[in-house]
Amino acid sequence: MxxxxxxxxxxxxxxxxxxxxxxxxxxxxxxxxxxxxxxxxxxxxxxxxxxxxxxxxxxxxxxxxxxxxxxxxxxxxxxxxxxxxxxxxxxxxxxxxxxxxxxxxxxRELSLWKRYSKNQLQCLQLISLLETYAKQSTSLKNKLEDQLTLGSPSQSAVKSLKRSLMNLQQETAIIEAEALALVESEHRQMLTKLESIPGVGRKTALTLIVLTNGFKRFKSSSQLCSFTGLTPVIRQSGSSIKGKNRISKIGNGRLRNLLFMCSFSACKSNRACRELYERIVNKGKSKKLALIAVCNKLLKQAFAIAKSGVAYNENYGSTVTVNQ
Structure with a gap:
């Protein structure tokens, strides 16, 4: 300073x-x-x-x-x-x-803050609301399952929970449509190119664009992985303490969950992700660890595509490499 x-x-x-x-x-x-x-x-x-x-x-x-x-x-x-x-x-x-x-x-060396554009601020609020709705939906589904396991549940309680779930799903659809319209107004081409990555759906592509401000927030894919909370935390001290390695989980939970769901599809349809998954599993590592690695691979592919403006090309595996 x-x-x-x-x-x-x-x-x-x-x-x-x-x-x-x-x-x-x-x-x-x-x-x-x-x-x-x-x-x-x-x-x-x-x-x-x-x-x-x-x-x-x-x-x-x-x-x-x-x-x-x-x-x-x-x-x-x-x-x-x-x-x-x-x-x-x-x-x-x-x-x-x-x-x-x-x-x-x-x-510390400080970076100057830049205010969000009106479009970006609205998108962030909508994505935050979707995360809240997702948590509420999970809570309602769990409560409904609890009621049904009683054997003779209260029909009034069950109907109320189902109505609440339906209303929540309708509100979620409305907010998702509004967020999509805002993103397409500025990043239509980027959204299309991100969706070209096998395994990456519209919700994930949309969330990525909003949370990264069109990938302007990060200079490298490793920074993006850290932001998402998918980087490993190694716990080891001396020769006696060797804890189990875990991901940091410091980052946006909604994006992390979306990527994890994408990883299952990517292991089948995305050649680079499939080869990475098989290589890790064949080494005797856990399937969960392999899926986390696939999540990181998807983020790197998305970062490269967003920065280069080139659509996904399977012949190049993870597409053009940009500051990885």
Missing amino acids: ARNKKIFGIDISKDTFDVVDSMGNYNLFSNNMIGFLKFFELLDSRSHCVMEATGYYHYPLACFLTEKHIAVSVENPLSVKRYVQMKLSRIKTDKSDAKMICLYGQE
Whole structure:
């Protein structure tokens, strides 16, 4: 970080946001336009504001500051959390969080935040809603199964659950159609090319485009795999501790689940994925591990296609390689 920059660490909650600058000064503001304007009085051209991506609470302030030409960085909460753990901080308050975010900004290389376009913001909200509906649908299906296993279930309860499921399915179809229309308005060709990958369906292609902002968020396929939570976590220490390797699961759960479902089809219809799956299984590895590897392969294929603009070609296996 440039020495002439003045870092402001910001911890945001629903109603307020705490601010600690690189000089140690502390302020508390309301999380609304009145608070934004008061905070802006403390800033100048050398100011750089750092905050965490806290749901949607950070978004209005980040937009306000960028419109005022103030440098803003919105960091992954997990990265900040790991930094706080490294510092062995035992204090957990909004003020202490703002202070740690400020220190994080002073010691780390920061990327400038860019606000979403209106289309992208709407798409993200729709995808988030679909994830909520998917969880609710699973909960209702499990509850319905519980009722049916009783042998003599309440017909009123069963009918109510079925009505709720039907309504949820109808709402899901409406939201999916709206999300599709928004994506096609900007990324129709990309969507078509992603769907050309054997095993990748429309829902997965749609979700990939929305969550990656048309694959602009990532410079390499490995970054995309990490974002999805499909990278392995190796647990080993010395010669005695050798834990079972697992995927990180730090990322978007809906996308990860969609890819896992795609992997079953890809093992049959996608030559590169099928060969990878068979190679891993023939080495004595578990089928689940092989399917996870297939998920990563699908992500790499999708990344290469999105970046190159070339449709899937089986003769080249995983298509054109771009920054993998």
